[in-house]
Amino acid sequence: MVIPSIAHISLLASPGLGHLIPMVELAKRLMAQHGLTVTVFAVTTEANRAEDELLQAPALAWPGLFSAVVLPKVVEVSAQLEANAAILTRLLAMVSAALPNLRSSIASMKIKPAALIVDLFATEAIKIAEEFNMKKYVFVASNARFLAYTLYFPTVEKEVKRDEPFRIPGCEPIPGEDLLELTFSPSGRAHQDFIRISRDITAVDGILVNTWEEPEHKTLGSLRDNRFMKPMAKVPVYSVGPVVRMAGTVGSTKTKTELTEWLDGQEDNSVVYVSFGSGGTISTEQTMEIAWGLELSKQKFVWVVRPPMENDTAASLFNRVHEHGTNEFAKYLPDGFLERTHKVGIVVPMWAPQEEILSHRSIGGFVTHCGWNSTLESIVNGVPMIAWPLYAEQNMNATMLALELNVAIRPETKPTKRLVKREEIAKMLRRLMVDEEGAGIRTRAKELKESANKALNEGGSSFIALSKASDTNCFCCLFQPTIRAS
Numbered sequence: 001m002v003i004p005s006i007a008h009i010s011l012l013a014s015p016g017l018g019h020l021i022p023m024v025e026l027a028k029r030l031m032a033q034h035g036l037t038v039t040v041f042a043v044t045t046e047a048n049r050a051e052d053e054l055l056q057a058p059a060l061a062w063p064g065l066f067s068a069v070v071l072p073k074v075v076e077v078s079a080q081l082e083a084n085a086a087i088l089t090r091l092l093a094m095v096s097a098a099l100p101n102l103r104s105s106i107a108s109m110k111i112k113p114a115a116l117i118v119d120l121f122a123t124e125a126i127k128i129a130e131e132f133n134m135k136k137y138v139f140v141a142s143n144a145r146f147l148a149y150t151l152y153f154p155t156v157e158k159e160v161k162r163d164e165p166f167r168i169p170g171c172e173p174i175p176g177e178d179l180l181e182l183t184f185s186p187s188g189r190a191h192q193d194f195i196r197i198s199r200d201i202t203a204v205d206g207i208l209v210n211t212w213e214e215p216e217h218k219t220l221g222s223l224r225d226n227r228f229m230k231p232m233a234k235v236p237v238y239s240v241g242p243v244v245r246m247a248g249t250v251g252s253t254k255t256k257t258e259l260t261e262w263l264d265g266q267e268d269n270s271v272v273y274v275s276f277g278s279g280g281t282i283s284t285e286q287t288m289e290i291a292w293g294l295e296l297s298k299q300k301f302v303w304v305v306r307p308p309m310e311n312d313t314a315a316s317l318f319n320r321v322h323e324h325g326t327n328e329f330a331k332y333l334p335d336g337f338l339e340r341t342h343k344v345g346i347v348v349p350m351w352a353p354q355e356e357i358l359s360h361r362s363i364g365g366f367v368t369h370c371g372w373n374s375t376l377e378s379i380v381n382g383v384p385m386i387a388w389p390l391y392a393e394q395n396m397n398a399t400m401l402a403l404e405l406n407v408a409i410r411p412e413t414k415p416t417k418r419l420v421k422r423e424e425i426a427k428m429l430r431r432l433m434v435d436e437e438g439a440g441i442r443t444r445a446k447e448l449k450e451s452a453n454k455a456l457n458e459g460g461s462s463f464i465a466l467s468k469a470s471d472t473n474c475f476c477c478l479f480q481p482t483i484r485a486s
């Protein structure tokens, strides 16, 4: 007997807040715009308060409509990997180890989800969607450029060079030095992993990507054009972004704290926010130079500080920084820094309510590692950036922000290659916060904010794309009562 039920869809996020946050936001949007019931599966690294809060808040706000399943942490994964395994390889191993739990979770559900949306690093789960006869989608929590690069990757036959642009049909060339490190080691495991992902994402019912028309119309055009990337994409690509957390919405913070009270007391656009995402870490020496640079620039600031890590720009992704203890940050800063700057800035250890900070009227600039979520959060708040990429596709993002969209400046020194010295940091901060150049970049950032809002509003390109994804793939019938009584 078929029993009527509310349409049910599931989403699977790979480890890391940078993956979980946009997945939860997409889930909220599917609930709000399509009236679906959603279950978010999360593969997590450790018990993490920020992850728990993120999942609990919507579950409380929409009981019965939003549920979250945290797939138990698989302890032995790291032991099976080489100590220097790439980030991608680590992520994939964690997802792989969580699949039996995903399978048993779905099997035990009375109302089985009719579709599974996975992120780019959880494509191995597509086979589980097939086992349960579910539709399958990929949500790329990055941009169309990264999607095109991923799709084009396996077809590149000749050696890719760091000093030559990487040309993808119909797209802006990507400077060789911006490419993922794995590109240059064809025999490495991460390279092969990436090829597997590329193939996986063409075997789904649709690809959703976290971008919108204006900043990426050329790449999106290529992905839809038979002469260029469409034959490689094979499946429809829907630009549904920016899917971001906004201050004051469910699951985000909006509380009066010492930090927000301090921000309330500052002038408009007068404070620079410095943060390297959920995973970014910098060296001891670089931490010192940033501190001195902030002081020399005489700009107000909010700085999220983590214990420094040498030679590992993504240590926080896998919680390695926690080994150092979270409240010892003062010892990594110059002597007397906190005392000298106590009226000028706020140092936040480890983690800050970023969506709330960026939406505050006093924030006038963002020193960011250019993770795509952080980038979008900056754009939707019209905040211009200093692009300080650290790992993954962040170099590509930084180039797009600084050279094409003109919403960021970037250091002349490449942060992952050499130390960015205090004088350069101070100069960049003043260029962005004080000089006329900064005013121009701010104007452009505000324009991009408007275009993002337009895309998201009813009738906008991203709104229509999500509706189209629903109609074409028949989300509505898809999520109709296909559930049988047991």
Ligand code: UDP
Residues within 6 Å of the ligand: 016, 017, 018, 019, 021, 245, 275, 276, 277, 278, 279, 280, 304, 350, 351, 352, 353, 354, 355, 370, 371, 372, 373, 374, 375, 377
């Ligand atoms: N984030 C935050 N507080 C912090 C650091 C990061 O809320 O102190 C959030 C940030 O708002 C963003 C996400 O964590 O939503 C980081 O994602 P992103 O893609 O920018 O970078 P990743 O951490 O994945 O490299």
